[in-house]
Amino acid sequence: MPGFRKGYVRLGPNKVVMPLYYLEFAERIEDMKVRDSDIWVISHPKTGTTWTQEMAWVIGNDLDFEGAKTPLPERFPFLDHSPLFDYTDILPKIPDFKLPDFVNDSVSYIENMPSPRYIKTHLPWELLPKQIRDGSKKPKIIYVARNAKDTCVSYYHHCKLLEGYTGNFEDYCKLFLGGSLCFAPFWPHVLNFWKRRDEQNILFLKFEDLKKDLPGVIKKTADFLGKDLNEDQVEVLSNHLSFASMKNNRAVNYEAATEINRKFNLVLAEGQFMRSGKVGNYKEVMSPELIDKFDCWIQENLAGSGLTF
Ligand code: A3P
Numbered sequence: 001m002p003g004f005r006k007g008y009v010r011l012g013p014n015k016v017v018m019p020l021y022y023l024e025f026a027e028r029i030e031d032m033k034v035r036d037s038d039i040w041v042i043s044h045p046k047t048g049t050t051w052t053q054e055m056a057w058v059i060g061n062d063l064d065f066e067g068a069k070t071p072l073p074e075r076f077p078f079l080d081h082s083p084l085f086d087y088t089d090i091l092p093k094i095p096d097f098k099l100p101d102f103v104n105d106s107v108s109y110i111e112n113m114p115s116p117r118y119i120k121t122h123l124p125w126e127l128l129p130k131q132i133r134d135g136s137k138k139p140k141i142i143y144v145a146r147n148a149k150d151t152c153v154s155y156y157h158h159c160k161l162l163e164g165y166t167g168n169f170e171d172y173c174k175l176f177l178g179g180s181l182c183f184a185p186f187w188p189h190v191l192n193f194w195k196r197r198d199e200q201n202i203l204f205l206k207f208e209d210l211k212k213d214l215p216g217v218i219k220k221t222a223d224f225l226g227k228d229l230n231e232d233q234v235e236v237l238s239n240h241l242s243f244a245s246m247k248n249n250r251a252v253n254y255e256a257a258t259e260i261n262r263k264f265n266l267v268l269a270e271g272q273f274m275r276s277g278k279v280g281n282y283k284e285v286m287s288p289e290l291i292d293k294f295d296c297w298i299q300e301n302l303a304g305s306g307l308t309f
Contacts, residue, residue, distance in 0.1 A: 012126040014188040017181060018083070025083035028107050032129040037116040038139035039225070041076070044189045045122050045182070046154035047146035048207035050273075054252050055210075055241055056142055057118050059222050063233055065240065072252045073102055076118040081106040084182070094264060122183045125192035138201040140225065143193035146207035147309035148186060149282035149294050152176040160269035162261060173290060177297055187301040194307050208309060211279050214238045243277035 007020040039060055043049040053076045058068055067075070082105050091099070102109045110119055119139075121128070131137040146154075156172045159165035159181075165172065179185035197204035203224040210217050215234045218241075222229045229237070239245060246252050254273035282291070302308070 008182070012124075014124065014126060014185055015179075016124050016127060017179070017184045018127075019086070019182065021086040022080070022083040025080075025107055026127075029079065029083070029123070029127070030130055032107065032131070033111070034129050034131040034137035034139055035115055035117065036138055038119055038137075039116060040119045040121065040139050040141045041144065042121050042123070042128075042141055042193065043144045044124075044146075044151065044186060046151050046158055048144045048205075048210060049120060049122070050252055050254075051207075051210060051241065051246065052142055052144040052205060053118070053120055054246065055218060055221055055237070056225065058237060058240065059218065059227050059229070060116065060118065060225050062227070063229075063237065068240075069251050071250075071256065073257075074100070076120055077102040077106055077109050077113075079106055079110055079119055079121040080123055083107075090264065097260075097264075124183065124189045125196075126188075140201050140203070141193075142203045142205060142221065142224070143197075144205045144207060144210075145190045145194070145307075145309075147279070148176075148298055149286065149291065150207070150279060151186070152294075153282050153285055154275065155181065157269075157271055157275055158273070161258065161271045161273065169285065170290070173286075173294075177293070191301075191305055191307070194305060206309065208279050214241060243274070247272070247274040247277070 008017050009020050009023060010016065011018055011022075011026075039056055041049060041053045041056055043052070050072065053072060054068070057072070057076050058064070061067055073081070081103055085103070087099060087103075091097070110117060125133070129137075132139065132141075152173060155176065156165070156169055159172070163182075175181050176184070176186070183189060193202065193204055196202050203221065205217060205221070215238050218234050218237055219229065250256060258273060282294075286294070298309075
């Protein structure tokens with residue numbers, strides 16, 4: 001794939017795109033011991049994962065804003081972090097730098113966490129640990145989805161900022177529509193959770209609903225996690241989760257990671273992880289023809305599913 005880091009492989013019935021390096025971890029993830037007490041946030045990249053993680057963690061930890069000052073990736077590690085980023089070429093060049101444990105081997109880090117564990121993953125249903133797929137363990141799963149056009153725009157900026165993508169936006173859209181980006185194809189990722197949305201241990205959220213009615217989504221999530229929040233608490237948490245607040249919160253805004261990447265020349269573009277935070281941002285960058293193309297593709301893939309954005 002032009003402009004990206006290393007080689008890729010396609011896995012499973014939907015031919016999910018994963019970095020080759022993922023294979024080093026695939027078996028450990030497949031056989032991972034899941035706990036019923038786990039709280040997972042699962043998503044396609046750029047759909048509001050970080051936002052949902054922060055919401056779930058703070059609710060689950062009874063509004064412990066002091067504890068929430070710990071960087072999010074440490075309290076809510078990313079299962080597929082190590083399998084995604086192969087630092088083996090880079091590390092010998094920077095001997096004074098030590099990767100944090102949750103990056104160095106995210107799978108072991110998670111295995112050693114006390115319960116209840118908070119776990120983020122972008123893995124699609126078919127690559128989740130066997131114990132989740134076969135239903136022998138039922139952790140709480142919050143899946144967050146976002147409309148495909150904004151997801152694509154956000155993913156484009158993300159890939160320029162953190163994945164070394166050097167191509168242009170139009171080519172990037174072709175890769176997105178063609179299911180060639182990491183964690184693609186997009187629709188099976190979303191629909192495999194959408195069809196399970198009524199299962200007791202699954203909560204299906206949409207980025208657009210967090211934007212439209214954050215207090216409502218907070219209440220729904222608290223209910224799902226078995227927590228009671230009064231109106232004042234919902235308001236305090238809504239403020240904590242506002243875009244302005246998260247953009248300035250170093251525990252969640254990935255500035256530290258971006259700075260490290262810049263230091264080691266891994267970032268080729270200007271920008272920030274907390275970028276626009278809008279619904280409909282695609283209208284500012286997509287041509288009418290491109291929007292039409294996306295709309296046809298969306299219609300085709302959502303037909304009969306009952307899912308709308
Ligand atoms: P944009 O690039 O459109 O701004 P993820 O966490 O899955 O990588 O998603 C990142 C996207 O969520 C980015 O979208 C980011 O700005 C947005 N986001 C994160 N926190 C947000 C918040 N509190 N309010 C609105 N958008 C938020």
